Amino acid sequence: MLLNNIRIYWKIAILAFGLVTFSLAIGGIIILGSMTRLQEEQFGQRLMITARTVANLPDIREAVMNKSPGGDLSSTSENIRIINDVSYIVVLNMDKKRLTHPLKERIGENLEDKDAEPAFAEHTYLSKVKGEVGTALRAYVPVMDDQHQQIGVVMAGKLMPSLGQMIWGQRGPFAATAVLSLGFGILGSWQLARHMKRQMYDLEPQEIARMFRERTAAFESMHEGAIAVDNSERISIFNDRAKQIFGISGDVVGRQIRDVLPDTRLPEILQLKQPIYNQELLVGNALIWSNRIPIRLKPGDPPIGALAIFQDRTDVTRMAEELTGVKAFVEALRVQNHEYMNKLHTIAGLIQLDQKEKALDYLFEVSEQQEELLTFLRGSFTDESIAGLLLSKVSRGRELGIRVDVDRRSGLRQFPPRLDRHDFVLLLGNLIENAFDALEDSGRTDKEVYISIEQDDEVLSVLVEDNGCGMDKKTRERMLEKGFSTKSTEGRGIGLFLVNRILTKGGGELKCESQKNVGTSMIVMFSMQGQNGDRRTV
Numbered sequence: 001m002l003l004n005n006i007r008i009y010w011k012i013a014i015l016a017f018g019l020v021t022f023s024l025a026i027g028g029i030i031i032l033g034s035m036t037r038l039q040e041e042q043f044g045q046r047l048m049i050t051a052r053t054v055a056n057l058p059d060i061r062e063a064v065m066n067k068s069p070g071g072d073l074s075s076t077s078e079n080i081r082i083i084n085d086v087s088y089i090v091v092l093n094m095d096k097k098r099l100t101h102p103l104k105e106r107i108g109e110n111l112e113d114k115d116a117e118p119a120f121a122e123h124t125y126l127s128k129v130k131g132e133v134g135t136a137l138r139a140y141v142p143v144m145d146d147q148h149q150q151i152g153v154v155m156a157g158k159l160m161p162s163l164g165q166m167i168w169g170q171r172g173p174f175a176a177t178a179v180l181s182l183g184f185g186i187l188g189s190w191q192l193a194r195h196m197k198r199q200m201y202d203l204e205p206q207e208i209a210r211m212f213r214e215r216t217a218a219f220e221s222m223h224e225g226a227i228a229v230d231n232s233e234r235i236s237i238f239n240d241r242a243k244q245i246f247g248i249s250g251d252v253v254g255r256q257i258r259d260v261l262p263d264t265r266l267p268e269i270l271q272l273k274q275p276i277y278n279q280e281l282l283v284g285n286a287l288i289w290s291n292r293i294p295i296r297l298k299p300g301d302p303p304i305g306a307l308a309i310f311q312d313r314t315d316v317t318r319m320a321e322e323l324t325g326v327k328a329f330v331e332a333l334r335v336q337n338h339e340y341m342n343k344l345h346t347i348a349g350l351i352q353l354d355q356k357e358k359a360l361d362y363l364f365e366v367s368e369q370q371e372e373l374l375t376f377l378r379g380s381f382t383d384e385s386i387a388g389l390l391l392s393k394v395s396r397g398r399e400l401g402i403r404v405d406v407d408r409r410s411g412l413r414q415f416p417p418r419l420d421r422h423d424f425v426l427l428l429g430n431l432i433e434n435a436f437d438a439l440e441d442s443g444r445t446d447k448e449v450y451i452s453i454e455q456d457d458e459v460l461s462v463l464v465e466d467n468g469c470g471m472d473k474k475t476r477e478r479m480l481e482k483g484f485s486t487k488s489t490e491g492r493g494i495g496l497f498l499v500n501r502i503l504t505k506g507g508g509e510l511k512c513e514s515q516k517n518v519g520t521s522m523i524v525m526f527s528m529q530g531q532n533g534d535r536r537t538v
Contacts, residue, residue: 007204012196016189020181028174036160040137043158044126047139050084051156054091055141064093064143064152074100074107081156087136090155091143094120099152116140119153128160135160225288225312228295229257230305233267237307245286245312269294269306286312373406380411385421386428390451393432397449402439404432407452407463416460416526419506427502428453430495431464431522438468438520460526467519476512499524 006014054060054077063073077089077100091099096111115127119140127138136157143152200208219226225242229235238252238260252260257267265281275293282288290310294303373394377387390406397404415424432449439447444467452463471479478484482497503510506526514520 012189012193013186016185017182020185024178024181039160040128043137043160044139046084047086047137047156047158048124048126048141050080050086050089051139051141051154053084054080054089054156055143055154060091060154061143061145061151063099064091065145074104078102084156086156087159088157090157092116092153092155094150094152096120116153116155119155120150122150222309223311225310226307227257227264227266227310228305228307229266229270231270231303233257233270235260236305242310245288245310246284265290266292266306266308269308270303273303281310288312376406376408382413383415383421383424385425386412389425389429393429393451397436400436400440400447402436402447402449404449404451407450407454410451410453412453412455412460414455414528416506416508416528419502419526423502423505427499427524428462428464430499431462431524434495434522435464435466435468435520438466438470440468442468442517444468455528458528460528462524463521465519465521470516470518470520471512471514472516476514479512480510 057076059076060073073091077091081087081089081102088102090101090111092111093099096116098107098109098111101107101109115129115138118125119142122142122144124141125139127140129136129138136159138155138157141154141156142150143154145151203211219237219239222239222241225245226237226239227235227242228237233256235253235255235257238248243249243252246261248260257264261283264283269276269292273294275291277291279290279292280287281290288310290308292306292308295305295307296303373391377390381387381390394404394406412424415421432451435449439449446467448467450463450465452461454461454463479496480500482494484497499510502508503524508524508526511523511525512520513523
């Protein structure tokens with residue numbers, strides 16, 4: 001979290017400093033390793049030459065053969081040590097007795113060192129050992145007499161410098177390299193950070209990430225389709241709603257817009273460089289209502305792309321008709337007009353047949369039935385829209401050969417919390433229309449729909465029951481899905497989906513009981529206490 005609050009200047013500078021420091025450390029380790037190996041090779045050659053020189057001196061041979069330590073022998077080996085710049089030279093006889101040594105008190109003592117064992121078997125070699133004063137490189141050379149018999153061993157040693165000593169010895173080049181590398185690294189990273197900052201419009205990476213997330217979420221949450229392209233006509237935005245409208249799946253960002261939608265009109269905005277608002281277009285099989293605008297960084301700048309915001313005109317029109325109940329009321333007026341025309345023709349025919357009394361009886365009978373229904377609806381339903389809807393459904397049922405029976409105990413004084421007359425007209429109208437559809441496919445002669453609306457201080461319940469074709473278990477499980485329908489007619493599968501939305505809005509409960517070739521019972525219940533519980537479907 002702390003790293004996110006650091007400005008990009010410092011992030012790049014710290015990163016560059018770390019990389020340069022790490023590179024210098026790795027390079028230093030490699031260089032020190034190479035220097036160590038080179039020094040070992042140089043010291044080894046020097047030690048081996050020194051040891052061979054001492055082993056071949058006649059005085060050394062004679063002293064070893066006589067086993068006489070000290071004296072001139074020590075003086076000779078010390079002079080050679082100084083000349084060849086080695087740390088020490090030790091001459092041993094075959095009894096491993098020291099004949100020379102830098103420390104005089106050790107002359108005459110035996111050497112107890114397993115590292116020297118091969119040298120007493122006529123072996124010449126180099127060895128690196130860790131001693132009391134540090135790591136030393138030793139050269140072992142056997143001393144041979146005139147008959148080529150080994151009579152002793154010469155050991156020449158050199159103390160290796162420590163890591164600190166090697167670095168201190170090269171402190172000048174190391175310091176210059178570090179200063180120049182870090183200086184140029186920090187300066188270059190600072191310039192790079194400034195350039196990147198300008199390219200990102202002086203925004204920090206976390207600000208750009210936040211804007212990208214917000215932009216993506218905003219476009220994906222839109223109910224309208226949104227498509228954007230750049231100057232190369234490559235798609236930069238194609239939200240889920242646009243994919244639904246045009247029936248496109250998968251990720252299309254980065255592809256050419258003409259490859260995805262060949263007849264799109266979006267690239268023409270790049271040529272016109274002017275917006276086009278509220279235009280109806282047919283793109284593919286979708287009729288859309290579109291607004292298309294060029295994308296500019298600043299007013300007056302040349303376009304860097306184009307954006308289209310659009311709606312499915314067919315879907316919008318159908319939903320509007322369903323939501324406002326226009327289709328239902330228009331159908332009701334048509335049915336009522338057709339019904340009254342039939343009654344008027346019947347009365348006119350009886351009059352022409354000079355059956356005036358029968359014409360009056362028929363007129364009174366029809367009037368009484370209609371008046372009784374109207375009186376009941378006016379007295380039980382305070383909202384005229386609900387009363388008018390029920391009256392129209394009764395009339396439509398007669399035209400379809402369906403007996404629509406409204407329970408005379410029904411009534412509606414007020415709507416449930418969060419619902420209004422439009423919601424209730426939509427809910428009741430779709431439930432009744434579904435019952436009509438079920439009876440249409442049933443093949444029955446005695447088609448019936450029973451409607452009951454009961455209300456008290458606690459609960460409002462709506463019952464719509466039919467003796468139609470019924471539903472199987474699979475259909476009941478999917479009946480609330482948008483677009484799901486057992487009929488292949490286009491535009492189906494909307495009614496119960498809208499009912500489902502009203503149930504969600506009002507916190508209602510839907511109970512469905514259905515049996516194939518027997519009928520269906522739909523019961524909707526709402527609380528009247530303002531407590532919107534979770535919607536449940538049974």
